[in-house]
Amino acid sequence: LATDLGVGRGSVVEAYSRLIEEGWLVARQGGSTRAAAVPLSSPPPAAAARPTRLWQHDLRPGRADPASFPRSDWAAAVRRVLTDAPNEAFDYAEWRGRSELRIALAGYLGRARGVRCTAEQVLVCTGAGHGMGLALRALAGLGRRRVAVEEPGAPQLRRIAAAAGLEVVGLPCDEHGARVELLAGMDVGVVVVTPAHQFPLGVTLSADRRTRLVAWARDHDAVVVEDDYDGELRYDRQPVGALQALDPDHVIYAGTTSKSLAPALRIGWLVVPPRLCRHLAKTAELINAAPSALDQLALTQLITTGGFDRHVRRLRGLYRSRRDLLIDSLATSAPTTVVTGASAGGHALVRLDPAGPGEAEVVAGAARRGIALSGLTDFRHPDPLDLHAESSPALVVGYATPAGQSHRTAISALAAFLGQIS
Amino acid sequence: LATDLGVGRGSVVEAYSRLIEEGWLVARQGGSTRAAAVPLSSPPPAAAARPTRLWQHDLRPGRADPASFPRSDWAAAVRRVLTDAPNEAFDYAEWRGRSELRIALAGYLGRARGVRCTAEQVLVCTGAGHGMGLALRALAGLGRRRVAVEEPGAPQLRRIAAAAGLEVVGLPCDEHGARVELLAGMDVGVVVVTPAHQFPLGVTLSADRRTRLVAWARDHDAVVVEDDYDGELRYDRQPVGALQALDPDHVIYAGTTSKSLAPALRIGWLVVPPRLCRHLAKTAELINAAPSALDQLALTQLITTGGFDRHVRRLRGLYRSRRDLLIDSLATSAPTTVVTGASAGGHALVRLDPAGPGEAEVVAGAARRGIALSGLTDFRHPDPLDLHAESSPALVVGYATPAGQSHRTAISALAAFLGQIS
Numbered sequence: 048l049a050t051d052l053g054v055g056r057g058s059v060v061e062a063y064s065r066l067i068e069e070g071w072l073v074a075r076q077g078g079s080t081r082a083a084a085v086p087l088s089s090p091p092p093a094a095a096a097r098p099t100r101l102w103q104h105d106l107r108p109g110r111a112d113p114a115s116f117p118r119s120d121w122a123a124a125v126r127r128v129l130t131d132a133p134n135e136a137f138d139y140a141e142w143r144g145r146s147e148l149r150i151a152l153a154g155y156l157g158r159a160r161g162v163r164c165t166a167e168q169v170l171v172c173t174g175a176g177h178g179m180g181l182a183l184r185a186l187a188g189l190g191r192r193r194v195a196v197e198e199p200g201a202p203q204l205r206r207i208a209a210a211a212g213l214e215v216v217g218l219p220c221d222e223h224g225a226r227v228e229l230l231a232g233m234d235v236g237v238v239v240v241t242p243a244h245q246f247p248l249g250v251t252l253s254a255d256r257r258t259r260l261v262a263w264a265r266d267h268d269a270v271v272v273e274d275d276y277d278g279e280l281r282y283d284r285q286p287v288g289a290l291q292a293l294d295p296d297h298v299i300y301a302g303t304t305s306k307s308l309a310p311a312l313r314i315g316w317l318v319v320p321p322r323l324c325r326h327l328a329k330t331a332e333l334i335n336a337a338p339s340a341l342d343q344l345a346l347t348q349l350i351t352t353g354g355f356d357r358h359v360r361r362l363r364g365l366y367r368s369r370r371d372l373l374i375d376s377l378a379t380s381a382p383t384t385v386v387t388g389a390s391a392g393g394h395a396l397v398r399l400d401p402a403g404p405g406e407a408e409v410v411a412g413a414a415r416r417g418i419a420l421s422g423l424t425d426f427r428h429p430d431p432l433d434l435h436a437e438s439s440p441a442l443v444v445g446y447a448t449p450a451g452q453s454h455r456t457a458i459s460a461l462a463a464f465l466g467q468i469s
Numbered sequence: 470l471a472t473d474l475g476v477g478r479g480s481v482v483e484a485y486s487r488l489i490e491e492g493w494l495v496a497r498q499g500g501s502t503r504a505a506a507v508p509l510s511s512p513p514p515a516a517a518a519r520p521t522r523l524w525q526h527d528l529r530p531g532r533a534d535p536a537s538f539p540r541s542d543w544a545a546a547v548r549r550v551l552t553d554a555p556n557e558a559f560d561y562a563e564w565r566g567r568s569e570l571r572i573a574l575a576g577y578l579g580r581a582r583g584v585r586c587t588a589e590q591v592l593v594c595t596g597a598g599h600g601m602g603l604a605l606r607a608l609a610g611l612g613r614r615r616v617a618v619e620e621p622g623a624p625q626l627r628r629i630a631a632a633a634g635l636e637v638v639g640l641p642c643d644e645h646g647a648r649v650e651l652l653a654g655m656d657v658g659v660v661v662v663t664p665a666h667q668f669p670l671g672v673t674l675s676a677d678r679r680t681r682l683v684a685w686a687r688d689h690d691a692v693v694v695e696d697d698y699d700g701e702l703r704y705d706r707q708p709v710g711a712l713q714a715l716d717p718d719h720v721i722y723a724g725t726t727s728k729s730l731a732p733a734l735r736i737g738w739l740v741v742p743p744r745l746c747r748h749l750a751k752t753a754e755l756i757n758a759a760p761s762a763l764d765q766l767a768l769t770q771l772i773t774t775g776g777f778d779r780h781v782r783r784l785r786g787l788y789r790s791r792r793d794l795l796i797d798s799l800a801t802s803a804p805t806t807v808v809t810g811a812s813a814g815g816h817a818l819v820r821l822d823p824a825g826p827g828e829a830e831v832v833a834g835a836a837r838r839g840i841a842l843s844g845l846t847d848f849r850h851p852d853p854l855d856l857h858a859e860s861s862p863a864l865v866v867g868y869a870t871p872a873g874q875s876h877r878t879a880i881s882a883l884a885a886f887l888g889q890i891s
Contacts, residue, residue, distance in 0.1 A: 067708075069778050070580030083580065113559035121763075122551040129544040134872045137535035137731040158492030158505065173595065176757035203754075210755035286489070309559040311762035332625075333632035335598035336758030340733035341543075356491050450556045 103417030104457035108247060108394035108445030109201075112454070115365060116309045117358045124345035124354070132344055140340040142332040143324075144171025144316075148343040151350040152316055156302065159356075160278050161288030163295045164318045170327055173338050174315040175276055175303040176207055179239065182272055182299045182317060183211035185330040191236035191270070197225050199426035201246055204239060204274075213237065217428045220245055222387075224252030227260040230269075238264075239272040242290045246276065247426045247443040249388015249396050251287055261290070264297040270320075271298045277306040277392035279359045282367045287391075296320045304346070306393060306447075307359050314338045314346055366393055369446045369454050376458050381465035393447025396423070399440040403469050406440040413464055418457070420444070525839030526879035530669060530816035530867030531623075534876075537787060538731045539780050546767035546776070554766055562762040564754040565746075566593025566738075570765040573772040574738050578724065581778075582700050583710030585717045586740045592749055595760050596737040597698055597725040598629055601661065604694055604721045604739060605633035607752040611745075613658035613692070619647050621848035623668055626661060626696075635659065639850045642667055644809075646674030649682040652691075660686075661694040664712045668698065669848045669865040671810015671818050673709055683712070686719040692742075693720045699728040699814035701781045704789045709813075718742045726768065728815060728869075729781050736760045736768055788815055791868045791876050798880050803887035815869025818845070821862040825891050828862040834890060840882055842866070 049056040063080060066072040073083045128136075136145075143149065149169040156162035156169075172178035183194060194208050198217030208215045216233060218240075219226050225240050240260070242252035252260070264271050273290045281287065291300040295318075303315035319327050331337070349355040373395060374386050383403065389395035399409060406422040413420045423441040449457040471478040485502060488494040495505045550558075558567075565571065571591040578584035578591075594600035605616060616630050620639030630637045638655060640662075641648050647662050662682070664674035674682070686693050695712045703709060713722040717740075725737035741749050753759070771777040795817060796808050805825065811817035821831060828844040835842045845863040871879040 065782060069782070070583075110560060113556040116559040118551045122548050125547050126544050129540045134535040134538075137538040137733045138532060139727075139732040161492075173758040173760075180755070180757050203757075207755055207757060286492075305561075310561040311559045313759055313761050333602070333629055334756060334758065335602050335625075335629060336595040336756065337735055338595075339735050339761060339764055342761055342764065360487060360491070 102419040104453075104460050105419040105448050106444050106446065106457055106461060107419050107421045107448060108443045110445060110448045111306050111309060111362075111393060112365070112447050112450055113309060113311075114450040115362055116311075117354070120349060120354045120358065121308075121345065124348040125341065127348055128341055128344040132341070136340055136344060140337065140343070141328075142335075142337060143328045144169065144337065145340055145343040145347070147347045148350075151347045153318075155350050155355070156289070156300070156316075156318065160275065160286070160302075161292045162300055162318055163292050164300075168295075168319050168321060168324060170317040170319055170324075170331060171338060171343060172315050172317060172331070173313040173336055174305055174310070175274055175301045176203060176315075177313075177334075177336065178301045178303075178315050178317040179204065179272055179274060180207045180211055181327060181330050181334060182270075182301070182319070183208050183213055183237065183239075184334075185323065185326050186237050186270055187212035188330065189326065193233075193235040194237040194239060195230060195233055195235045196239045197241060197245065198428050199247055199423060200239075200241075200428075202426065205428065208239070220248055220250070222248075222250055224248075224250050224256055225260075227252075227256045227263060230260075230263050231267075235269070236267070237270050237272065239274060240290070241274045241276065243275055243278045243281070243287045244391040245388070246274070247388075247394065247396065247421075247423065249390070249392070249394065251390070252290070257290055257293060261294040261297060265294060269297070270323075273298050273300045275300060275302050278302065279307050280363055280366060280393065281391040282363065282370060283390040291318060296322070299323070307355075307362065312338075312342065312346075314342060366447055369458070370395065372455070373444065373446050373458050373461075376462035377465065380462035381469050383469045384465055394443055394445045397442040397444050397465075399442065399465075400469055401439055406442070409440075409442065409465075409468065412468060413461070416460065416464055418460055418464060420461075524841040526875075526882050527841045527870050528866050528868065528879055528883060529841050529843045529870060530865045532867060532870045533728050533731060533784075533815060534787070534869050534872055535731060535733075536872040537784055538733075539776070542771060542776050542780065543730075543767065546770040547763065549770055550763055550766040554763070558762055558766060562759065562765070563750075564757075564759060565750045566591065566759065567762055567765040567769070569769045570772075573769045575740075577772050577777070578711070578722075578738075578740065582697065582708070582724075583714045584722055584740055585714050586722075590717075590741050590743060590746060592739040592741055592746075592753060593760060593765060594737050594739060594753070595735040595758055596727055596732070597696055597723045598625060598737075599735075599756075599758065600723045600725075600737050600739040601626065601694055601696060602629045602633055603749060603752050603756060604692075604723070604741070605630050605635055605659065605661075606756075607745065607749050608659050608692055609634035610752065611748060615655075615657040616659040616661060617652060617655055617657045618661045619663060619667065620850050621669055621845060622661075622663075622850075624848065627850065630661070642670055642672070644670075644672055646670075646672050646678055647682075649674075649678045649685060652682075652685050653689075657691070658689070659692050659694065661696060662712070663696045663698065665697055665700045665703070665709045666813040667810070668696075669810075669816065669818065669843075669845065671812070671814070671816065673812065674712070679712055679715060683716040683719060687716060691719070692745075695720050695722045697722060697724050700724065701729050702785055702788060702815065703813040704785065704792060705812040713740060718744070721745070729777075729784065734760075734764065734768075736764060788869055791880070792817065794877070795866065795868050795880050795883075798884035799887065802884035803891055805891045806887055816865055816867045819864040819866050819887075821864065821887075822891055823861055828864070831862075831864065831887075831890065835883070835886055838882065838886055840879070840886060842883075 049059045149166040153166040194213040195218040291298040300318035383400035385398040571588040575588040616635040617640040713720040722740040805822035807820040
């Protein structure tokens with residue numbers, strides 16, 4: 048071959064050895080070298096064969112419009128980081144996150160959410176779920192045994208809390224948010240709440256209850272975990288600031304880019320009381336997960352250049368108009384429904400006529416028309432401990448979910464369907 | 470103000486309300502609106518004030534040369550993803566990872582490391598530490614109580630294994646790798662090994678022991694976790710294939726981009742026996758951490774276009790020449806030292822003259838000259854269970870750590886220092 052190609056024998060040997068190293072050729076001891084049996088194109092994964100339900104309209108909550116992602120802003124931020132970042136940025140980062148992002152977040156959260164903290168208290172994580180898992184795991188390690196979570200609430204949070212080693216009990220919610228007056232009798236050392244926009248009811252924790260909640264935490268040396276998953280997206284009035292500001296020593300604040308940018312990014316944060324910072328950082332190291340340091344620097348870029356604020360402002364306008372469209376469409380086509388909890392975020396509660404078809408029947412009927420819906424029942428504890436919890440039939444409608452202009456047909460399909468059955 | 474600017478009152482009210490929403494202005498009930506007290510530039514984090522040791526030369530192991538990161542390739546891959554990816558890519562991904570990457574990894578690992586798997590068995594995680602933590606946690610959940618880890622080995626792995634709920638015992642290693650014949654008497658259901666390039670000794674698990682190890686796993690229904698942290702980077706002979714290929718039903722394979730690309734990326738993978746896949750995916754969801762789906766797609770790009778192979782090939786040449794320089798420099802300047810375990814990866818064992826100064830003394834002496842070194846003692850179990858474990862004085866030299874050309878001065882400083890003291 049060396050003679051054929053007019054190159055040295057060494058080059059041929061080297062080329063062979065590289066091709067073997069990379070698996071393209073297979074050498075047999077004392078035998079010939081042959082091409083490896085590498086499939087030209089990989090077979091499709093078995094998963095693709097499994098039937099996945101394809102929805103014509105997806106109005107389930109908990110997601111952002113994926114078409115809203117600021118693709119070119121993010122591409123520019125990443126490019127900038129890859130051009131400018133020092134070599135050191137490509138090495139292991141602290142498990143608490145890059146200091147640049149922690150500084151930017153302390154500034155942003157103080158300004159936009161009223162959070163009171165220094166950059167030292169910020170721990171960057173891969174989303175609010177990861178962060179709250181770390182917080183609960185750390186608290187379990189410090190001897191806390193039971194945690195109260197909102198009822199109704201996110202089912203995933205209950206599973207994460209149980210996996211963190213805590214016994215999970217439900218804290219009922221009503222139209223003023225979590226019924227914090229019940230905590231005194233619950234023997235819990237931790238409570239997780241969504242004060243700005245209760246998930247899934249959509250209500251705001253009343254001022255009176257906010258005060259009461261932090262007083263309870265102080266009196267019982269308890270910790271409140273504040274899940275501020277969509278705090279930036281408020282429509283009707285002045286922003287409801289973070290609960291954390293009322294007592295930075297007893298509240299762990301959790302935030303995420305999953306609603307404001309995209310769940311795909313997997314970047315979130317905790318703001319941790321100073322006395323818990325070291326233990327939280329140690330827990331983060333033991334779980335050994337963190338977002339890419341390069342993405343952390345790209346987000347820092349976006350925040351410090353004002354691009355993040357601009358994007359959130361755009362998103363707020365976008366979702367507000369969808370929210371208004373939902374309310375108007377239902378008022379016109381399905382006047383027996385009542386929309387509540389719609390002053391923020393990407394979902395609203397649509398209460399159904401108690402005299403009409405039941406919640407499960409409505410969800411099933413919508414599914415037959417290609418509309419994916421979540422009933423309020425989906426967010427109830429499978430074994431509810433409290434009978435006072437909200438129990439009238441309702442849908443949790445995620446108007447942020449449909450991509451781009453498809454929200455129009457999705458909302459009108461929903462309105463037409465609900466009008467038909469009422 | 471509306472009159473001054475010649476705009477409608479509505480616009481002014483809207484502008485005020487946006488500035489308040491974003492925290493630039495503060496409105497007082499019934500009072501005036503004033504500018505918020507936003508610091509013009511954030512204060513430096515307190516951490517920056519803490520004294521951090523600055524090394525002139527860092528030769529500690531476990532890191533990649535941060536200057537080797539293919540910045541423009543990665544930027545191009547990210548740009549391509551941000552241009553081409555469907556909206557759906559910005560939404561939540563499966564906790565097991567994007568199917569595109571799982572398919573690409575199954576192909577790559579089969580070709581380059583001899584791993585036998587389908588894409589269904591691949592679980593994408595944020596690095597080998599995160600992945601092994603998930604695996605150990607899942608196995609603890611299935612009733613395994615004790616895990617054996619290599620002695621000497623990575624101290625972080627012991628902590629991760631203990632946090633996963635397992636009792637950790639040390640498995641001594643010698644010049645043929647882990648002494649797997651001892652497993653029979655250890656009453657463990659799981660063992661973590663580094664067969665291709667033992668960390669930190671650098672030796673390869675002998676063929677005989679590989680066979681014995683999987684036979685033990687089969688006979689005892691045990692699970693072997695194979696940490697293939699630098700499997701791509703082999704220099705002297707044909708690649709040592711993954712142990713996983715000997716028994717895909719009893720070996721969980723863990724890999725990472727931390728050595729081949731950069732620790733900053735936080736992307737790794739597990740290849741899991743089919744019977745454990747579902748449980749592993751559930752564990753991953755409970756920990757709720759994953760790499761950015763966009764980065765997963767960018768890595769897919771890099772692998773499928775051949776850019777990843779090209780980069781690893783370049784890196785292999787780079788590190789091989791550093792390794793050769795280390796061996797030559799020490800042979801010339803410090804002939805009483807012996808370099809072993811240098812046939813792969815980014816670190817080698819430098820055995821010190823047992824008659825010369827002790828390991829701790831050498832590390833301290835180097836530190837005084839601005840050279841950061843790790844002694845082999847750093848990787849021993851604080852409470853060693855076995856007296857047969859490797860105990861002669863040695864340094865674990867990470868020749869991959871110095872950025873770019875700085876490895877030359879670092880290696881010659883080390884050689885000069887070791888020559889001086891011997």
